[in-house]
Each structure stands twice: as structure tokens, then as C-alpha cells.
Amino acid sequence: MAVRKVSEKTIRRLSHYAMCLRRARNDGVKVITSSFLSGRCGISAAAVRKDLAAFGDFGKQGSGYRVDGLLRNVELILGTCDPPPVIVVGVGNIGRALLESGLDGTGGYRYTAAFDADPDLSGEMIAGVRVLPLDEIGSSAGNITDTIAIVAVSAGHGQDAVDRLLKAGCRCILSFNLEPLEVPEGVSLRYVEVSTELDILTHSMKCGD
Amino acid sequence: MAVRKVSEKTIRRLSHYAMCLRRARNDGVKVITSSFLSGRCGISAAAVRKDLAAFGDFGKQGSGYRVDGLLRNVELILGTCDPPPVIVVGVGNIGRALLESGLDGTGGYRYTAAFDADPDLSGEMIAGVRVLPLDEIGSSAGNITDTIAIVAVSAGHGQDAVDRLLKAGCRCILSFNLEPLEVPEGVSLRYVEVSTELDILTHSMKCGD
Numbered sequence: 001m002a003v004r005k006v007s008e009k010t011i012r013r014l015s016h017y018a019m020c021l022r023r024a025r026n027d028g029v030k031v032i033t034s035s036f037l038s039g040r041c042g043i044s045a046a047a048v049r050k051d052l053a054a055f056g057d058f059g060k061q062g063s064g065y066r067v068d069g070l071l072r073n074v075e076l077i078l079g080t081c082d083p084p085p086v087i088v089v090g091v092g093n094i095g096r097a098l099l100e101s102g103l104d105g106t107g108g109y110r111y112t113a114a115f116d117a118d119p120d121l122s123g124e125m126i127a128g129v130r131v132l133p134l135d136e137i138g139s140s141a142g143n144i145t146d147t148i149a150i151v152a153v154s155a156g157h158g159q160d161a162v163d164r165l166l167k168a169g170c171r172c173i174l175s176f177n178l179e180p181l182e183v184p185e186g187v188s189l190r191y192v193e194v195s196t197e198l199d200i201l202t203h204s205m206k207c208g209d
Numbered sequence: 210m211a212v213r214k215v216s217e218k219t220i221r222r223l224s225h226y227a228m229c230l231r232r233a234r235n236d237g238v239k240v241i242t243s244s245f246l247s248g249r250c251g252i253s254a255a256a257v258r259k260d261l262a263a264f265g266d267f268g269k270q271g272s273g274y275r276v277d278g279l280l281r282n283v284e285l286i287l288g289t290c291d292p293p294p295v296i297v298v299g300v301g302n303i304g305r306a307l308l309e310s311g312l313d314g315t316g317g318y319r320y321t322a323a324f325d326a327d328p329d330l331s332g333e334m335i336a337g338v339r340v341l342p343l344d345e346i347g348s349s350a351g352n353i354t355d356t357i358a359i360v361a362v363s364a365g366h367g368q369d370a371v372d373r374l375l376k377a378g379c380r381c382i383l384s385f386n387l388e389p390l391e392v393p394e395g396v397s398l399r400y401v402e403v404s405t406e407l408d409i410l411t412h413s414m415k416c417g418d
Binding site for chain 2: 003004005006008011012014015016018019020040041042078079080083084086092093094096097098100101103105106107109146148150155171172173174178180181182188190192193194195196197198199200201202203204205206207
């Protein structure tokens with residue numbers, strides 16, 4: 001099914017709903033209220049009710065919403081019913097921590113391979129995922145056109161890792177490297193940037209926000 | 210000096226400029242052009258020029274901008290000239306990786322203490338930072354009113370860690386825990402959420418974006 005594009009802000013809310021709904025389902029909860037989602041997700045009750053109404057007829061205010069049906073529809077809108085595999089490029093501190101933390105509770109994402117330039121790491125298993133040589137991106141990982149790659153290599157090696165991924169057909173990259181990276185149009189690149197988050201928090205502190 | 214509040218979108222751009230300017234300064238570069246910043250930060254040249262004009266008279270298009278003066282002013286606007294200390298609560302995979310990766314290149318942020326509930330970890334030094342018992346938040350860390358706390362504890366323990374931080378006066382929290390956390394008004398709380406980033410990338414993949 002084609003997925004209709006929704007804004008990043010909406011995806012972020014839906015992603016939080018999905019996380020809370022999965023947790024509720026795992027706890028054996030069958031029906032939830034909008035105020036339950038509001039409290040768990042830190043989103044105003046009015047915004048939750050507006051979203052739920054937009055998703056279709058899954059229940060109503062007062063009598064509650066069916067967890068299963070609501071989760072399925074949220075995942076349909078997100079396009080995450082059948083989530084893509086995730087590979088990790090660079091198994092230094094951050095890459096290793098990501099692999100060891102795993103992706104439980106994310107609705108089916110899983111790490112399928114890891115790559116590192118250090119030949120000493122080749123063959124090592126980290127939380128059930130084998131580390132492969134960097135050269136094998138695009139061969140061992142199979143077709144990576146529909147794979148998300150997390151880049152967490154040493155400083156200064158980000159662009160090389162990205163270039164290898166692009167050559168292998170990868171179109172979705174999440175970078176933990178602080179350096180700005182270049183990708184052609186049509187490739188989705190996002191950054192997880194601790195230093196920018198610290199700047200945002202510092203700014204709010206200094207503004208007395 | 211009081212810092213004037215600017216939007217998160219602008220802070221994000223300024224944070225990237227600061228990072229690129231620090232790198233240029235470390236490389237011995239004295240003067241840069243707007244297209245240099247544009248290329249390094251992945252921000253359009255027009256947007257960079259507009260920002261630079263807004264920051265004051267640091268040079269002009271064609272003849273270039275002084276790296277030192279520009280960086281100082283960007284940091285003044287951000288409020289990061291004298292960045293606050295950063296503590297890490299929870300030294301599992303992610304917390305340890307953050308400490309080991311350090312905060313070089315961020316313009317002076319530094320980890321000053323780490324805390325963990327596991328008594329076996331107490332006293333351990335990670336990249337020069339001592340791990341202290343969780344109970345000591347607010348005593349060993351001194352006054353943490355002007356400290357940023359990174360929360361990276363095990364799943365289900367996030368709110369307890371946050372409650373301890375709030376009790377010790379902390380008002381700026383960056384959470385790597387996936388669970389939604391509750392803080393009173395006036396406390397800044399931000400999340401680094403790998404699973405939401407994966408959802409955003411998957412959505413763009415499925416939309417053929």
C-alpha cells in the first residue's frame with residue numbers, strides 16, 4: 001500500500017503513540033482512553049483526540065479506543081508495519097552501545113549487520129549481530145536499497161562511510177557522527193547530535209526559559 | 210549578559226556554524242566565506258548570508274568573514290560562551306559510550322560526574338570521570354541548578370532518575386531513555402530517540418520521498 005506523506009511533526013507524535021500502544025498491548029491492555037495516551041506521551045489531550053479522530057473510527061471519547069486496531073492504523077500511516085532492516089557502520093563506543101541496547105519495543109526494527117574498518121573486529125558477534133569488514137558493505141549486506149544505515153564511525157571518516165553506503169544503493173542514513181555529510185537528492189539523511197541538543201538546553205537555561 | 214531567546218530552528222543552524230567555525234579555527238583558518246559555511250553545514254548559501262548579516266558586521270560577501278569574531282558572536286547568541294557542566298545518570302551501554310566519546314569540539318562542554326545505581330560501578334573512572342552512587346546526586350555533584358543532566362538508565366528507571374535530578378535542582382535534562390518522562394513547568398526536557406528517527410526515515414522510504 002502506498003503511504004501518504006505526513007509532516008515530521010505528525011510522524012513524531014504517531015511514533016510516540018505507537019510506542020505507548022505497544023507497551024499497553026504487552027501489558028495486556030485492550031482498550032485505552034485519549035487521556036491515557038496524552039499522559040504517557042506528554043501530548044495535550046486535545047491534540048491526541050484530534051489525531052485519533054483523524055485516524056478513523058477506533059472508538060470514541062468516553063468509551064475508549066481499541067489498542068490493537070489503533071496501533072495497526074498508526075503503523076499503516078507511519079509505513080512501519082513491515083519495518084526495514086537496520087545496519088550499523090562503525091562499532092566504536094556508540095555503535096557497540098546501539099547494538100547492545102537493541103531495538104526492542106520499536107515494532108520490529110532489528111539490526112541485521114554491522115561493519116567496521118578495524119580488521120581485528122571482523123567476525124565478532126555483538127548482541128547476535130556479526131561485525132563485517134567495511135569493504136563488504138553492499139555485498140554481505142545484500143541489497144541495501146531498503147535498509148536504514150546508522151553511521152557511527154570515528155570523527156573524519158563519516159563521508160567515506162556514507163559514500164560506501166550510497167554506492168551500495170542505501171537511501172536512508174542516520175548519522176551519529178558530528179561532521180556534516182553530503183548526500184545526493186533523494187537520499188534521506190538525519191543526524192542525532194548530542195552537542196546541538198546541549199546547545200538548545202543551554203540556550204533555554206541562559207534565557208531563563 | 211542576558212541571552213535573547215531565538216527559535217530552536219535558528220539555534221540548530223547556529224550550533225552547526227559554531228561547530229564548523231571551531232574546526233576551521235583549529236585548522237588555523239582566519240577568514241572564511243559564506244559558501245564555505247554553506248557547504249560544510251549543508252545549509253543554503255542564501256540562508257547563511259542572511260544569518261551572518263543578522264549577527265552584525267563581521268565581514269562581507271566576497272571578502273570573507275573573520276572566524277574568531279564570528280564564532281564569538283555565534284556563541285554569545287547561543288549563550289554557550291561559558292557552557293554548563295554535564296553529568297551522566299546511568300553508565301550502561303549508552304552512558305558509557307557517551308563518556309568515552311567525550312565532548313571535544315563542542316566549545317567547552319565537559320562531563321563532570323556520572324552516577325549509577327549499581328554499587329559495583331562506584332568509584333570506577335570512565336574517560337577521567339568518576340562514577341558515583343545514584344544516591345549522591347545533589348550532594349557529590351554540588352549545586353546542579355546550572356548543570357545539564359543526560360539520563361541513560363535502564364528501561365523503566367527513567368522517571369526515578371529524573372525525580373532525583375529535579376529534587377537536586379536540575380532544570381535541563383537530555384533523555385536517551387525511550388520512556389516518556391514527566392517534569393514540571395520551567396524544566397527543559399529533550400529526548401534523543403533512535404526509534405523515532407527510524408520511523409521518520411522509514412516513512413520517507415515508503416513514501417518514495
